[in-house]
Amino acid sequence: MNDELVIALSKGRIYRETLPFLKQAGIEPVDDPETSRKLILRTTHDDVKLLVIRATDVPCYVEYGAADVGVAGKDVLLEQSGGNLYEPVDMGIARCRLMVAAPVGSDLSGRKRLKVATKFVRSAQRHFAARGQQVDIIKLYGSMELAPLVGLADCIVDLVDTGGTLKANGLAPVEHIADISSRLIVNKASMKLKRERVHRLIDKFAAVAESREAA
Ligand code: PRT
Ligand code: MG
Numbered sequence: 001m002n003d004e005l006v007i008a009l010s011k012g013r014i015y016r017e018t019l020p021f022l023k024q025a026g027i028e029p030v031d032d033p034e035t036s037r038k039l040i041l042r043t044t045h046d047d048v049k050l051l052v053i054r055a056t057d058v059p060c061y062v063e064y065g066a067a068d069v070g071v072a073g074k075d076v077l078l079e080q081s082g083g084n085l086y087e088p089v090d091m092g093i094a095r096c097r098l099m100v101a102a103p104v105g106s107d108l109s110g111r112k113r114l115k116v117a118t119k120f121v122r123s124a125q126r127h128f129a130a131r132g133q134q135v136d137i138i139k140l141y142g143s144m145e146l147a148p149l150v151g152l153a154d155c156i157v158d159l160v161d162t163g164g165t166l167k168a169n170g171l172a173p174v175e176h177i178a179d180i181s182s183r184l185i186v187n188k189a190s191m192k193l194k195r196e197r198v199h200r201l202i203d204k205f206a207a208v209a210e211s212r213e214a215a
Contacts, residue, residue: 005048005197008067010055014182017093018071025204059085059185068190068198074180075159078123086191089184089205092212098123100175101166102155103148108174111154117147118157127157127177145169 009018011033022028022043031041033052041050051067055076062070063084075098077087098120102108117138118124128135138153145165147153159180160166160173184205191198 003047003194003197005045005069005194005201006051006067007048008051008053008058008061008070010058010071011052012055013094014055014071014073015052017182018091021091021205021208024208025201062185062187065187065189067187068194069184069186069201071182072185073182074178075120075123077183077185078178079120084188086186086188087183088186088202089209091182091184091205091209094180094182096159096161096180097173098157098177098180099160099173100127100155100157100177101145101160101171101173104170104172106148106154108155114155115153116155116157117144117153119144120157123177124157127175145171 007022009015015033019029026045027048028044029041029050030043031038033041039052041052043050051061053061055073056079058067058070058072059077059080059082061067063080063082071091073094108114113134113136114128115138116124116128116135117140119140119142121137121139124135124137138147140147144156144158146169147156148171149169155174156171157177163173166172184202186198186202
């Protein structure tokens with residue numbers, strides 16, 4: 001049991017972009033999360049399992065040791081208090097930017113208080129506090145782009161990749177908060193107790209990330 005390695009990751013872009021890293025480490029899933037309803041996927045190794053869960057839940061599984069390692073977006077990690085995990089590899093995948101965005105043409109400067117809609121409450125708080133801007137944060141769980149359109153907020157803090165979603169909703173980026181990519185995260189106890197296995201995985205992931213960075 002102690003030899004088992006449990007890897008937590010989310011369906012969708014993170015799963016797809018993590019597959020080549022796993023492959024380099026000799027790990028290939030036997031079940032396909034897009035077609036299977038299983039939440040625990042078997043792999044070509046009897047002692048390696050993949051947990052397919054919500055992106056925002058990945059750090060939790062790793063912190064509590066339900067998974068030894070995981071792949072999570074930096075946006076998600078920034079929202080976590082996170083004491084019980086290491087973040088050894090920037091995989092450079094699922095890249096995007098965390099940004100403040102507002103309706104095209106709106107002027108937010110000189111406003112005493114701003115209403116900010118976001119699911120990234122901590123990052124938003126930190127960002128505006130650093131600028132000395134007073135804000136009321138409105139926590140949403142999705143479709144943040146809607147909030148300024150219906151008067152719920154003055155601006156939003158959200159992830160932007162192509163910018164297409166903002167544009168389609170009459171919004172434009174006004175401030176860059178952080179560059180985001182996904183990280184390999186490791187439970188602190190697993191790092192000690194499963195040292196060899198975990199380190200082998202870290203080394204493989206780091207090598208793939210490095211070779212891509214160089215390409
Ligand atoms: O889908 P679900 O709501 O269940 O979970 P999730 O949205 O967290 O999962 P997923 O797979 O969509 O995102 C997982 C991780 O991918 C995030 O935590 C980010 O680290 C990373 N990532 C990279 C992104 C994007 N790019 C991205 N563009 N996550 C979300 N988006 C969304 C963004 O929120 C906005 O709605 O895509 C839209 C903007 O895209 P553009 O191309 O129109 O700018
Ligand atoms: Mg999504």
